[in-house]
Amino acid sequence: MNLNQFQYVAKLAETKNYTKAAELLYITQPTLSQQIKKLEDELGVKLFNRKKKQEVTLTKAGVEFLYYANKIQIELSRMKVALGTHKADYEGKLHIGLVNAFGHGELYRHMMKYSESSPNVKVDFHIDNSPELIRKMVKGDLDIIFITTNFFDRIVTDDLALASIYSSNIAVAVNKDHTLANLKEIHPSDLHLQNVLLVSNKSSVYNQITTSFKDANAKPNIIGESSQEDVIKDVAASGMGIGFLTDSYNDELQDSAIKLIPYVPAIERTVNICTLKESLKSKLIADFYQYTIDAFEINKALED
Numbered sequence: 547m548n549l550n551q552f553q554y555v556a557k558l559a560e561t562k563n564y565t566k567a568a569e570l571l572y573i574t575q576p577t578l579s580q581q582i583k584k585l586e587d588e589l590g591v592k593l594f595n596r597k598k599k600q601e602v603t604l605t606k607a608g609v610e611f612l613y614y615a616n617k618i619q620i621e622l623s624r625m626k627v628a629l630g631t632h633k634a635d636y637e638g639k640l641h642i643g644l645v646n647a648f649g650h651g652e653l654y655r656h657m658m659k660y661s662e663s664s665p666n667v668k669v670d671f672h673i674d675n676s677p678e679l680i681r682k683m684v685k686g687d688l689d690i691i692f693i694t695t696n697f698f699d700r701i702v703t704d705d706l707a708l709a710s711i712y713s714s715n716i717a718v719a720v721n722k723d724h725t726l727a728n729l730k731e732i733h734p735s736d737l738h739l740q741n742v743l744l745v746s747n748k749s750s751v752y753n754q755i756t757t758s759f760k761d762a763n764a765k766p767n768i769i770g771e772s773s774q775e776d777v778i779k780d781v782a783a784s785g786m787g788i789g790f791l792t793d794s795y796n797d798e799l800q801d802s803a804i805k806l807i808p809y810v811p812a813i814e815r816t817v818n819i820c821t822l823k824e825s826l827k828s829k830l831i832a833d834f835y836q837y838t839i840d841a842f843e844i845n846k847a848l849e850d
Contacts, residue, residue, distance in 0.1 A: 549622070551585045552615040554578055555593060559612055562601035570710065570816075619843060638830045639668045643679040643691035646748070646773060652712060652794065653692060653817070656841050660834065667830065675748045683822065689831050690821045694750040707835070708820040711842040714792035716751055716813040717806040719782035719799075726788070731808045734762035741787035742766035746773040754813045755790065779804060 558567040558578070568575040586593050593608035604612065644653070661669055672679075672688060679691045692711075718732045726736055737759070745752050759766065769787050772778060778789035783803040792815060796806055819838050826832045 547585060547588055549619065551581055552619055554581050555585070555608070555612055555615060558582065558594065558602060559604050559608065562603060564602065572708070638666075639670060640690065640830065640834060641670050641672065641688045643672045643674060643682060643688040643693075645676055645679060645691075645693050645750075646673050646746070652842075656838065659841070660837065676750065683820070689825060689828075690819060690835060692817055692819055694815055694817055705823055706820055707823045707826055708818045709839050710816050710818050711839060712794075713814055713816040714794040716755070716790055716809045716815065717793045717795075718809050719778060719789040719791045719795075719804050719806055721782055721785040722803055722805045724785065724788070724805075726807070727805050729807055731810045733810050734758045734764040737766040737788065738764040740766050741769050743778060743781045743787045743789040744768050744771045745790050746771050749773050751790075751813050751815055758811055758813075 554567070554571065557571050558564065561567045561570065564575050564578055568578045571578065582594065589607075589611070591607040591611075592605050593611055595603045595605055642657075657669065657671075661667070672682070674682070676693050679688065679693055682688045683691050718726075718737075720727050726732060726740070729736065745755060758764075766788075769781075772781075772789075775791065775795075778791055779799075779802075781787045782789045790809070791806060793806060793808065799806060819835060821831060821835055826835065
């Protein structure tokens with residue numbers, strides 16, 4: 547039994563599909579199946595119900611296993627993060643790349659905590675689009691980048707070390723007095739002829755949003771494009787138009803003039819931490835990489 551198997555069970559329970567779970571874990575489907583079977587044999591119980599043409603679901607034993615596995619992972623991640631705070635003797639500089647998009651609030655808070663725990667490490671931020679971040683990392687100008695799964699699906703990843711750290715769904719931002727504010731969810735057809743501030747055409751979700759318009763034969767009045775969260779918030783709060791954010795802003799906007807409403811069809815955006823495998827030979831880069839993964843695992847486990 548190992549910690550990777552804990553993650554495999556959790557992801558399969560979440561997706562209820564071997565193919566989807568394997569993709570998100572960056573392993574092959576046969577590997578996932580073998581590891582789950584190996585774990586079940588070791589425990590002597592079945593963790594999943596498997597029936598052809600049906601979703602994979604947890605057995606009662608599987609539910610019990612996942613409960614304790616999550617507790618173990620939370621405590622292990624807490625230990626790693628706590629120990630990470632004792633690395634203040636580090637000295638050096640980290641060059642971090644962030645995609646130019648909304649929804650990085652939790653990531654920025656994590657960066658601040660890291661800087662507080664490692665005052666001798668200078669962190670330089672570089673904001674750019676996905677292709678440029680990849681190019682700069684490969685060139686050696688950036689140590690670590692944060693970028694979306696949507697882009698990684700289109701590039702070769704053999705030389706990259708990457709891990710998913712958090713996901714969020716696209717939501718529609720409207721003024722609370724807007725006629726659409728009473729809807730429980732917003733479909734592309736609801737935005738027909740509405741003033742809409744579209745995300746930047748360099749955004750990883752741009753094609754998904756525009757395709758959803760075309761599929762529904764919806765023709766919103768596009769007043770501009772921006773993935774700058776301040777611009778999107780201002781447009782929505784003023785009532786000038788409707789924008790797109792992620793549901794990660796729900797708590798932040800609770801007492802504002804903006805209401806976030808789920809967008810259907812659902813568009814998920816997963817953010818990954820990424821570096822070159824060769825760069826992990828640097829203890830500073832390797833420890834920051836693992837520190838980030840552990841910190842977000844704690845957040846996710848507590849939310850679950």
